[in-house]
Amino acid sequence: MNRLNSRLLIGFSLWATLSCKTLSESVDxxxxxxxxxxxxxxxxxxxxxxxxVFPEDKVNSIEITMTSENWEAIRADMISKAGNDFGAGGNMQGGNEQNPNNNGGNMGNPPTNGGNPNNGQTPPTNGGNPNNGQNPTNGGGGSLDIIPGDPIYVPVSFKYNGKEWYKVGFRLKGNSSLSQAWSQGIYKLPFKLQFDEFEDDYPEIKNQRFYGFKELSMAPGHNDNTLMKDKIVADLFRSAGIPAARTSFCKVYINFGEGLKYCGVYTMIEVIDDTMVENQFGEENGNIYKPESTFQTFSQANFEKKNNETAADYSDVQSVITALNSADRLTNPSQWRTNLEKVFNVDHFLKYLAINHTIVNWDSYGAMAHNYYLYTPTTTKKVTWIPWDFNLSMTSTSTNGNQQGGGTMGRGVSLEMTEVGTNWPLIRYLADDATYLAKYKSYVQDFSTNYFTSAKMNAIIDKHYNLISPYVIGTEPEQTKYTFLSNAAAFTSGIEQLKQHVVTRTQAVNTYLK
Known part of the structure; x- marks a missing residue:
């Protein structure tokens, strides 16, 4: 190689090195x-x-720090939405789920007039009140919002086991749970995290993720003395073959502008988005909905899209509602079933019903037209049910709270489903069909025999108790104004009630299947 070529090669190598270094430095x-x-x-x-993010054997630690100005912005926004300042009382529209006079919420024994332990609830005499939390004339609008609209996001510092994420979007979430915590001045507030919410304001965090996750939901265990129902029930559904959000326990510290305060044990919950459906359905291109509908009629406003918004194609859910409410149901049941099964994963939904009615869930379809998602896989093109929000499950008594518009906070649908009216057609019409009812009963039997036994459930409950109890009543206990528990005994008695609930429901299943 001559001297000129050698110099050219050296020069090119130096240029490439400098170029790579410059590129590396620009990324940094x-x-x-x-x-x-x-x-x-x-x-x-x-x-x-x-x-x-969702370990089964540890309680992770979260620290959230916001400025006092951001806390004041949250307060101003909530005053405009809730009608009262933090801790200033209010009309308590969400019902008497907590006792506002004991500074921590009374999470002891629920009212005894909410249900019959033999079937999980006292059936209403009207076959389900169509005005209870939804409007039957347009397919259901869900529960009336106590907190209208989503609260504002503010940027916060978020630390997970000591590692920091930057300018993370933090907002309050929830309906009755948020209303009551806000009115009573309980800092254990339900909230949501959006990791790239403020990327336009802070370009350095563009596309920020949390170990691959864009959003997370944080549930404080409102109206759940055990603080574990959101996790237990989600895990049960997935174990039995029904996709549901992944969850884990976290101890949460929040600085509202005056120093970190321990806000107790939360359940971190996976948001139903493209990440979740890809993980559990093996794909992510189908439509994801968060509806507020009873499925009586179609209204686009009742089917919030969580993806594919620009396509504005709702034909999948429209087809389900058309097939479900077709006159063929009465004149040609076989054809009705065939048409419905082409567009809706009926078998999956029957399994969901069997699980939901066995455990008892007071805040789900059949009582309220919300707390579920839908996903339509591109492979099957069958709309598929995804359950959501379980803090009001696994109890045989209701909260007996009054909602706007009359009715109660919710009611658990019985195994027999006889109390459910035609205003809930996804239950009523399937239960009235002998073929579908037989499948439903087989799923009740399978779930009760293979998943929901006292031995298996007690082991799960004890595992979670041992995991979280140090941070609830032990070495680092939850404190007044930062908990929904009235005292330590409320937590331990809640655990025993949960175990007894499994026994009671096993007896109910045996009676139903005789």
């Missing part, structure tokens, strides 16, 4: 000052790390 500069940022933990290039 994108996250300048974000000392904890790594590809695996913060980048949207990382695959969701379920083992880190």
């Amino acid at each position: 500069a994108t996250h300048a000052g974000l000392t904890d940022w790594t590809t695996a933990t913060h980048s949207n290039d990382a695959k969701p790390d379920y083992d880190v």
Whole structure:
């Protein structure tokens, strides 16, 4: 090689090295000052790390720090929505789920007039009140919002086991749970996290993720003395073959502008989005909905799209409602079933009903037209049910809280389903069909025999109790104004009631299947 070529080669190598270094430095500069940022933990290039975010054997630690100005912004927004300041009382529209006079909420024994332990609830005499939380004339609008509209997001510092995420979007969430915590001045507020909410304001966090996750929901165990129902029930559904959100326990500290305060044990819950459906359905391109509908008639306003918004194609759910309410149901049941099964995963829904009615869930379809998602896989093109929000499940008594518009907070649908009216056609019409009813009964038997036994449930309950009890009543206990528990005994007695509930429901299943 001559001297000229050698110099050219050296020059090219030097240019390439400098170019690569400049490129590397520009990438690093994108996250300048974000000392904890790594590809695996913060980048949207990382695959969701379920083992880190949703472990089964540990309680992770979360620290959230907001400025006092941001807390004041939240308060101002909530005053406009809820009609009262934090801790200032209010009309308590969500019902008497808590006792506002004991500074921590009375989470002891629920009222005894809410249900019959033999079937999980006292059936209403009207076959289900169509005005109870939804409007039957348009397919159901869900429960009336106590807190109208979503609260505002504010940017916060978020630390998970000591590692920081930056300018994370934090907002309050919930309906009766938020209304009551806000009115009573309980800092254990339900909230949601959006990791790239403020990327337009802070370009350095563009596409920020939390171990591959974009959003998370944080449930404080409102109206659940055990603080574990959201996790237990989601896990039960998935174990039995029904996709549901992944969950884990976290102890949460929040700085509202005056120093970190321990806000107790929360359940971290996976949001139903493209990440979740890809993980559990093996794909992510189908429509995801969060409806507020009874499925009597179709109204686009009742089917909130969580993806594919620009396509504005609702034909999948429209087809389900058309097939479900077809006159063939009475004149040609076989054809009705065939048409319905082409567009709706009926077998899956019957299994969901069997589980939901066995455990008892006071805040789900059949009582309220919300707390479920739908996903339509592109492979089967069958709309598929995804259950959501379980803090009001696994109890044989209701909260007896009054909603706006009359009726009660909710009611658990019995195994027999005889109390459910035609205003809930996904239950009533399937239960009236002998073929579907036989399948439903077989799923009740299978779930009760293979999943919901006292031996298996007691082991699960004890495992969770041992995991979270140090942070509820032990070395780092929940405190007044930062808990919904009235005292330590409420937690331990709640555990025993949960175990007894399994026994009671097993007896109810045996009676039903005789």
